[in-house]
Amino acid sequence: MAETVPVALPDPLLTVSMLPGYCNGRLTTVSLAGELDRSNEREARSAIERALGQGSVTLIIDLGRLAFMDSSGVSLLLHAYHALMKRHGKLVLVAPPGPVRRVLEMVRLSPMVPIYTTLAQAVAETSAESPDA
Numbered sequence: 001m002a003e004t005v006p007v008a009l010p011d012p013l014l015t016v017s018m019l020p021g022y023c024n025g026r027l028t029t030v031s032l033a034g035e036l037d038r039s040n041e042r043e044a045r046s047a048i049e050r051a052l053g054q055g056s057v058t059l060i061i062d063l064g065r066l067a068f069m070d071s072s073g074v075s076l077l078l079h080a081y082h083a084l085m086k087r088h089g090k091l092v093l094v095a096p097p098g099p100v101r102r103v104l105e106m107v108r109l110s111p112m113v114p115i116y117t118t119l120a121q122a123v124a125e126t127s128a129e130s131p132d133a
Contacts, residue, residue: 014040016047019062019119027126028056029119033065036073044073048080057089060122064095073100074107081113090114090129094122 015033028051036044051059059080063069081091093115096104104110116122 013037014043015065016044018047018051026056027058027060027123028054029060029062029123031062031065031119035068036066036076037068037070038072041072041076045076045079048076052080052083057084057087058092058126059084059089060092060094060119060126062094062119063100064097064119066097066100069100069103074103074109077104077109077113081109090126092116092122092126094119 013035015031017031017033019029019031030044030047030051032044048059048061061077061080066073077091077093083089084091091113093104093113095117096115101110101115104113104115114122116125
């Protein structure tokens, strides 16, 4: 009989955080880390919905520590993009690593959504575009 060996999975697979220093009512930053897939997409969606529910016009999503993203993540980003377009807002992405960037390019999201190298650059340039932000 085969022996079952427990496999330790990284805990948590997804970490979602709202970065407090960047919220001013119009601009909100959310950071995603780990793996974003069907099993945990609701957690990320909840954070993004909270940001949108606060009336944010610009949503910056830091993907720098996201190792993996499947079609659930793409769907989530498209949902945020369309919700922000309805309020004449803007979705901005930061530092997607190679595999995540390739997914964004394959679904042609990267031409529609600006991608910045660093969070500081995204905040500075996005804030400069909206003087009343």
